[in-house]
Amino acid sequence: MKITKVEIIRENLELTRPYTIAFKTISDVENVFLVLELADGTRGIGCSAPSPGVTGESVEDSLRVLKEIAEPALHGATIQTFPAILASLRPLMLKQPAALAAVDVALHDAFTRHLGVRLVxxxxxxxxxxxxxxxxxxxxxxxxxxxxxxxxxxxxxxxxxxxxxxxxxxxxxxxxxxxxxxxxxxxxxxxxxxxxxxxxxxxxxxxxxxxxxxxxxxxxxxxxxxxxxxxxxxxxxxxxxxxxxxxxxxxxxxxxxxxxxxxxxxxxxxxxxxxxxxxxxxxxxxxxxxxxxxxxxxxxxxxxxxxxxxxxxxxxxxxxxxxxxxxxxxxxxxxxxxxxxxxxxxxxxxxxxxxxxxxxxxxxxxxx
Known part of the structure; x- marks a missing residue:
């Protein structure tokens, strides 16, 4: 089953309750969503929640590699081969692990939905x-x-x-x-x-x-x-x-x-x-x-x-x-x-x- 559509969405989700940790106060958050669609209409959804202090990447970094590296590799790929897709993308996205997580989660979601089972x-x-x-x-x-x-x-x-x-x-x-x-x-x-x-x-x-x-x-x-x-x-x-x-x-x-x-x-x-x-x-x-x-x-x-x-x-x-x-x-x-x-x-x-x-x-x- 082919991946026929790849959509990348940047969203500021904000926080209802800002909070302070040892070195900063956090009041809002941006996530980048990756939505895959298979030929039969099955969807897989993932998201990137980058943080320079945790993942070493910015929202812009996530967007760039998702658009420039992940999207071309995913479009037209066969969902049954998703472990091979991840294996090929991982060395190209090692410095953007949150973006890679979005790809990984979307692929696992799409594949198990296609199988008709929960991921767990x-x-x-x-x-x-x-x-x-x-x-x-x-x-x-x-x-x-x-x-x-x-x-x-x-x-x-x-x-x-x-x-x-x-x-x-x-x-x-x-x-x-x-x-x-x-x-x-x-x-x-x-x-x-x-x-x-x-x-x-x-x-x-x-x-x-x-x-x-x-x-x-x-x-x-x-x-x-x-x-x-x-x-x-x-x-x-x-x-x-x-x-x-x-x-x-x-x-x-x-x-x-x-x-x-x-x-x-x-x-x-x-x-x-x-x-x-x-x-x-x-x-x-x-x-x-x-x-x-x-x-x-x-x-x-x-x-x-x-x-x-x-x-x-x-x-x-x-x-x-x-x-x-x-x-x-x-x-x-x-x-x-x-x-x-x-x-x-x-x-x-x-x-x-x-x-x-x-x-x-x-x-x-x-x-x-």
Whole structure:
């Protein structure tokens, strides 16, 4: 079955609730959608959610490679050969992984719709549903607690708290948050590369009785090559400081993990992280995401599936990949919940803080 139409759409989806992380405030977001149509009318939809600080590309970069490289390769191609199409495009789009993710997701969606199955069923469903975290950015104590109460009222039971003030201020916010939500709500910390090893140790000691679930990429990407190993002495400003093995295991690789090559390195050289955070926009789509997942599964590293601010369609693709991996333990797939608008409907189902794959074929998303 031939791909007869390729459409590329750039959209500013805006945010209903701007948020602050360690190094910037985000108030809107642009995604680039890729829509494929087969000769029988079947569609496949993907999207690119680029971020220079995460994917290394701009919206303009995504648009350029989608128009100049992807579109000519896709138009007239046979959908049954989509793995070969992806294999040929990947080396040409390595520096634009979010654009590659749009191609990857659209092809997987179109192919499994053509087969008449859900994408997750084509791979093999391992989990029917999993809870996702909901993110609270860097806010005042009062605003943090207000958002937490709001999220609990709508059914969420996992909170991701952004940190990046001073350690003392972060400890104060976390302590008051824990007192507000009680012991049964999981709280994970995302410092967005804003901590030093000493900061992390200080924060963990101050909150050790308050059940931090884990820490997402506390240090800058590439810090000591991203490999703070058990018993290793850190160099530079943190000389003579060691990161305890149990604390190291509670750290999740984000900016240090882009593709399966990174996963192999992080899995074999002392395992500086106990958790891998997979984002489709970083790695280039579900095909590469599943390669990372296979590495994690084989060496006993847990998986977290994260996202940027992005459309329902790519969030759904990440969810399908997560539900198909035995190594999955955590979801952080709230990236479409604060979009003011989207180009698609359908996809995942959110109920009481849990994400389920919808019943639709492929990814189950349709253009509005």
């Amino acid at each position: 069923d084509w791979w093999g469903l391992q989990y029917k549903k999993l809870p996702t975290s909901i993110t609270i950015g860097i806010l005042s104590v009062e605003e943090t607690l207000e958002q937490a109460r709001e999220h609990m009222a709508t059914g969420f039971r996992v909170i991701k708290l952004k940190t990046g003030r001073s350690v003392a201020e972060d400890v104060e916010v976390f302590t008051k948050l824990r007192a507000t939500v009680g012991p049964d709500i999981a709280i994970r910390i995302d410092a967005n590369q804003g901590y030093t090893p000493q900061d992390l140790i200080d924060f963990s000691k101050a909150t050790q009785h308050l059940a931090v679930e884990f820490y997402e990429q506390p240090f800058p990407a590439g810090h000591d090559r991203g490999k703070v190993q058990a018993g290793d002495t850190l160099c530079g400003p943190a000389a003579q400081l060691t990161l305890p093995p149990d604390l190291r295991k509670l750290c999740a690789a984000d900016e240090d993990l882009h593709n399966a090559n990174d996963a192999l390195m992080l899995a074999t050289e002392g395992q500086p992280y106990g958790i891998f955070n997979i984002k489709l926009m970083k790695c280039g789509g579900v095909a590469e995401a599943r390669r990372i997942a296979f590495v994690a599964e084989r060496v006993g590293i847990e998986l977290m599936w994260g996202c940027n601010d992005e459309s329902i369609v790519s969030i759904t693709a990440a969810l399908h990949a997560a539900l198909a991996s035995n190594a999955t333990r955590y979801l952080d797939l709230d990236g479409s919940l604060d979009l003011a608008r989207d180009l698609v409907t359908g996809g995942f189902v959110l109920k009481d803080g849990y994400l389920h794959a919808g019943s639709g074929l492929g990814l189950g998303c349709d253009l509005i």
